[in-house]
Amino acid sequence: MKHIKTLSTRDYKKSVVTGGCGECQTSCQSACKTSCTVGNQSCENKNK
């Protein structure tokens, strides 16, 4: 495309099908303890 460059991102809609396994890290266990940050976490679902 000439006018648009798209960054590669996870498809949210597809994640509805396989998501919710809960194996990923809990938000507050990472570093913060005072905010809620989920966008930086890695998916750990083996069946995604």
Next chain:
Amino acid sequence: MDVYSGSIHIVDELTYELIPVMEENRDISDGELVESFGSSYSESEIKEAAAELRELKDKGTLFTEDSYENYVKDFAENRHAEPIVKAMCLHVAHDCNLRCKYCFAEEGEYHGRRALMSFETGKAALDYLMDHSGKRVNLEVDFFGGEPLMNFEVVKQLVEYGRSREKEKNKKFRFTLTTNGMLLNDEVLEFANRECSNLVLSIDGRQEIHDRMRPTANGKGSYEVILPKLKKAAESRNQTNYYVRGTYTHYNTDFAKDVLHLHDLGFEQISVEPVVAPTSEDYALQESDLPVLLEQYDILAQEIIKRLKAGKFINFFHFMIELEGGPCVAKRLSGCGSGGEYLAVTPWGDIYPCHQFVGEEDFLMGNVFEGIKNTEIADSFARCNVYTKPECADCFAKFYCSGGCAANSYHFTGSINGNYTIGCELERKRVECAIMIKAAMADE
């Protein structure tokens, strides 16, 4: 950003102008677009950009509608019906060797008495976690305080106990340690580097900033005591799987300098975060601080790009964003998990929804010996998600913060379904900066 598909598009000026018009009128013709924008752009350019936008829409990566509300509500209901615990914040010491002025734990005491967790109580907590984690394999335990190294012997015993049960229970513990660094020594480091997947080391940045808020019991600054220990810890972990973690307050709204100071000291994994305190405190962030704070994130983002492009690695926690391998929608929209999959346990075994609620008797859920007694609290947390927070409805950042911190919401609005507005403003700016950094580095 196309909020509901998660797609991020970098567009030129013409396309940027076309987007709101084409979103408002999905069937607008090329002729109508040329009529509106023809004075500034050529007809062929307009038609070309419009075609590209229509292509994205057809691919489902532009103008995507919200279709997740029922899914997330069902997810929350299931979580309510079959609660699973997978992470615990173990308050192994309600005591501390520092007297940090902003400490939400009130110098380690959490509105209560000074106490150390016994091995028996910690063991009961780990048993509770293993027995209530269903099929989850990965379990997280953070040794927290107060200062957890004031009870290091019990920390070691608990890790040994947890590891001894992993195979039989088909669980994998990820232990982390959050420490102020005062008691870090070779023995602790050897242990932490063997057993802890993450180490969080508290330091606020420049010496005068750090010492002002983090004095020892006799009133002296702690910076000079901890700095060599923290440097050694970071190096011994090869600059990975740790964070130096600072708090910024009303007294250092120019916190970008503190982040860069820590980087200049050689730390590569840095988290410096806003203090959370009632606005009545002199060090609390005020709404009037916001313009400066937002500008600081911009300054920091630009400097981080400069340093990264110069080959100097730096990871600022709040600018981390996982675009390709990030969480699913359920994780993104169903809240932080406090009061359900994440619980905090006091030295005597009481259970609270998270470390920020510890000591607030209205939020006492039960204890590790008898389990959850106050199911009303558990229910309210299980059902809390971005769709129960009206102020999240139109916010693009909700897929990155999951509705924000329940404790902040409660403390500032009286409800876990409220929104801490200063926190929201800062979060939006951080997401914006994080994406900007990704885009800038993608150009390399």
